[in-house]
Amino acid sequence: MIKQIYSLIQYDESVKTMEAGADNIGLVPMQHGGVPAHRVPLDRVDKIFAEAKRRGVTSVAIMLTNDPEEMLQLAERIQPDILHIAGDGYAADAEFAKRLKKVAPHTELMQAVLVDGEGAIARAKSFAPFVDYILLDSGLAPDTGIGASGVTHDWNIDAKIVKEVNVPVIEAGGMGPDNVAEAIEKIRPYGVDSLTKTSIKYEGGNMEKDIPKVKAFCEAADAAAKKLGL
Numbered sequence: 001m002i003k004q005i006y007s008l009i010q011y012d013e014s015v016k017t018m019e020a021g022a023d024n025i026g027l028v029p030m031q032h033g034g035v036p037a038h039r040v041p042l043d044r045v046d047k048i049f050a051e052a053k054r055r056g057v058t059s060v061a062i063m064l065t066n067d068p069e070e071m072l073q074l075a076e077r078i079q080p081d082i083l084h085i086a087g088d089g090y091a092a093d094a095e096f097a098k099r100l101k102k103v104a105p106h107t108e109l110m111q112a113v114l115v116d117g118e119g120a121i122a123r124a125k126s127f128a129p130f131v132d133y134i135l136l137d138s139g140l141a142p143d144t145g146i147g148a149s150g151v152t153h154d155w156n157i158d159a160k161i162v163k164e165v166n167v168p169v170i171e172a173g174g175m176g177p178d179n180v181a182e183a184i185e186k187i188r189p190y191g192v193d194s195l196t197k198t199s200i201k202y203e204g205g206n207m208e209k210d211i212p213k214v215k216a217f218c219e220a221a222d223a224a225a226k227k228l229g230l
């Protein structure tokens with residue numbers, strides 16, 4: 001079971017998050033869009049992703065800008081393992097996937113799908129022919145895009161998507177140590193993702209990872225997957 005942990009900001013907390021069991025680490029490289037306090041300067045992104053590579057941890061860069069040209073420039077500059085598109089006004093298409101391969105040949109593509117009703121099933125299916133992963137998430141906010149809501153959505157829809165879409169699915173949205181096992185049992189995803197419930201949030205939008213909670217999340221996910229033989 002892949003455990004994907006967002007949103008890393010500092011180098012030290014990134015190292016501790018990897019040590020706590022994260023398989024994928026996600027962050028917001030400096031760009032137009034997203035929560036300002038979460039944006040990471042590119043020289044620090046390089047340092048964090050180099051350490052991830054050294055440890056065999058997958059690096060994920062989330063795109064909250066709605067400008068595909070800015071996304072491609074960032075992908076070319078950063079060369080993340082996965083580019084995660086989650087803006088409120090632009091979603092990946094086949095042409096974008098082709099262009100991404102040209103500028104970042106080793107970068108895989110992950111598209112966030114807002115699960116706001118049964119219509120999410122058709123949306124997820126429409127991305128499947130050209131993305132490497134689908135991430136199912138909750139909450140759409142102007143400027144900050146799909147996710148970071150800290151709330152769950154209808155897991156029955158997610159379970160249908162996992163069965164019907166032939167692409168690995170990462171489950172996100174309000175996931176934490178308290179509910180990750182239940183989500184895995186119900187949805188049977190390829191991976192699970194957590195931000196809010198494994199972070200300490202401060203006034204003004206600043207936050208840091210809560211390392212004991214990251215560890216508890218990873219352990220609970222692994223135990224649930226083992227129990228189910230996943």
Ligand SMILES: O=C(O)c1ccccc1N[C@@H]1O[C@H](COP(=O)(O)O)[C@@H](O)[C@H]1O
Nearest residue numbers: 006007038147148149150173174195196
């Ligand atoms: O990571 C961010 O800063 C971010 C900002 C804006 C939208 C999405 C973002 N991250 C993604 O949202 C999920 C779910 O968050 P939560 O656990 O419900 O709070 C997060 O893990 C990222 O995939």
